[in-house]
Amino acid sequence: MNIEKILHDLEKKNPGELEYLQAVREVLESIESVYNENPQFASVNIIDRIVEPDRIYTFKVSWVDDTGKVLVNRGYRVQFNNAIGPYKGGLRFHPSVNLSILKFLGFEQIFKNSLTTLPMGGAKGGSDFDPKGKSNGEIMRFCQAFMLELWKIIGPETDVPAGDIGVGGREIGFLYGMYKKLARENSGVLTGKGLNWGGSLIRPEATGFGTVYFANEMLKTKGESFEGKTVALSGFGNVAWGAALKATELGAKVVTISGPDGYVYDPDGISGEKIDYLLELRASNQDIVKPYTDEFPSAQFHPGKHPWEVPCDIALPCATQNELDKQDALNLINNNVLCVAEGANMPSTPEAVELFLEHKILFAPGKAVNAGGVATSGLEMSQNSMKLCWPLNEVDQRLHQIMSSIHEQCVTYGTGPDGYVDYVKGANVAGFLKVANAMLDQGVI
Numbered sequence: 001m002n003i004e005k006i007l008h009d010l011e012k013k014n015p016g017e018l019e020y021l022q023a024v025r026e027v028l029e030s031i032e033s034v035y036n037e038n039p040q041f042a043s044v045n046i047i048d049r050i051v052e053p054d055r056i057y058t059f060k061v062s063w064v065d066d067t068g069k070v071l072v073n074r075g076y077r078v079q080f081n082n083a084i085g086p087y088k089g090g091l092r093f094h095p096s097v098n099l100s101i102l103k104f105l106g107f108e109q110i111f112k113n114s115l116t117t118l119p120m121g122g123a124k125g126g127s128d129f130d131p132k133g134k135s136n137g138e139i140m141r142f143c144q145a146f147m148l149e150l151w152k153i154i155g156p157e158t159d160v161p162a163g164d165i166g167v168g169g170r171e172i173g174f175l176y177g178m179y180k181k182l183a184r185e186n187s188g189v190l191t192g193k194g195l196n197w198g199g200s201l202i203r204p205e206a207t208g209f210g211t212v213y214f215a216n217e218m219l220k221t222k223g224e225s226f227e228g229k230t231v232a233l234s235g236f237g238n239v240a241w242g243a244a245l246k247a248t249e250l251g252a253k254v255v256t257i258s259g260p261d262g263y264v265y266d267p268d269g270i271s272g273e274k275i276d277y278l279l280e281l282r283a284s285n286q287d288i289v290k291p292y293t294d295e296f297p298s299a300q301f302h303p304g305k306h307p308w309e310v311p312c313d314i315a316l317p318c319a320t321q322n323e324l325d326k327q328d329a330l331n332l333i334n335n336n337v338l339c340v341a342e343g344a345n346m347p348s349t350p351e352a353v354e355l356f357l358e359h360k361i362l363f364a365p366g367k368a369v370n371a372g373g374v375a376t377s378g379l380e381m382s383q384n385s386m387k388l389c390w391p392l393n394e395v396d397q398r399l400h401q402i403m404s405s406i407h408e409q410c411v412t413y414g415t416g417p418d419g420y421v422d423y424v425k426g427a428n429v430a431g432f433l434k435v436a437n438a439m440l441d442q443g444v445i
Helices: 003-013 018-036 039-043 046-050 099-115 136-153 169-183 206-220 238-249 273-283 291-295 326-334 350-358 372-386 392-414 423-442
Strands: 055-064 070-081 087-093 122-127 159-162 230-233 253-259 262-265 300-303 314-316 339-341 362-364
Touching (some): 003 018, 018 046, 018 099, 018 423, 039 423, 070 087, 070 136, 070 159, 087 169, 087 372, 099 122, 122 159, 136 169, 159 372, 206 314, 206 362, 206 372, 206 392, 238 253, 273 291, 291 300, 326 350, 372 392, 392 423
Parallel strands (some): 230 314, 314 339, 339 362
Antiparallel strands (some): 055 070, 253 262, 262 300
16 A cells, blocks of 8 residues: 555645544545455555545525525535445534544544444535524524434434534434424434433533543553543533543543633643533634633633643543644643543644654544544434433443444554554554444445
């Protein structure tokens, strides 16, 4: 496999799609040796087939704001690969949404879903619509207009979207209501639904809980745990909230959260009512964390900075892609960080990842660490299919088992001769082999 040629050809076909090309490079570099050891993959050109989405839908979304003005946004759905199950992946509503970001997220989703061991393919979608500052009525009308186009290409056995940045329980409710009206059926076509209409317990917390469960498995390999550790978090949405909740429950002290405006350092720890306040902050539909210091004056706000300059034992980046750069990685390493586990999708730049691996830091990528969210979405799909709702303990136990299984797969394929576990390689190889073998079994289609 000639990685540089593949990437060169991809760049010619997809100019300027930096996030997508970055995600492809990371996977190809990880799987190169195992791909070359299995000539059957090359015989049916698995690589060219797996890096190309099955299809991409782009559509116009026209909607009316509260003043009666007609506005137009662009909607997307990237159905990337369905070799092991229906397309599965979230919808993101944010001004930064473009095709490169959705292709990178959809590509990552293929391997993340494969790692869960559940039958789910990879997809992603969304719109450049900005929910910030919009009324409930405006968000409802946008969601209904968006679903008017999306419903034709999704279904419980075809493509099952979920939430992502800018798409929470409220948006899923509006989207599902419109789907139900158009399709004339109640089904598990969206996950992240409300508990009283088909949702699963623990789904809102699942990505954060899974992040901590995975990080704890990493720590166990060194005879460590969360007990008594200091944790730095980025972000302040559902992932950060769930991670803060579970890390605190396991005896750690969470000391940071962050937003685009900067980060908050709370030396007393973010626990109890402070964790509850994270939800209130997110519900305000703002991207800022400065109000936290008004509510809790002992905390300090650091405008325009990243939380990774704060000394910590465990770093959990839970915000967005490429938020942790080379300097941030150096700060963490110099402050003797023990473990870095990505709660967000590809939050570390390639240069940062290279440094973590070079210094033999316990480091694991988002496709493994944050798979708890989509895993619990898969459990929601199972409950919907069986027309029942599992109790909280059962969902949590299944989530914990799935995260332990993902960790085992990473260790199996990522352990080097010196005993160091390259979780990036382990996750990519394990995820790739399952999908590639399924494609091999099903012929060239």
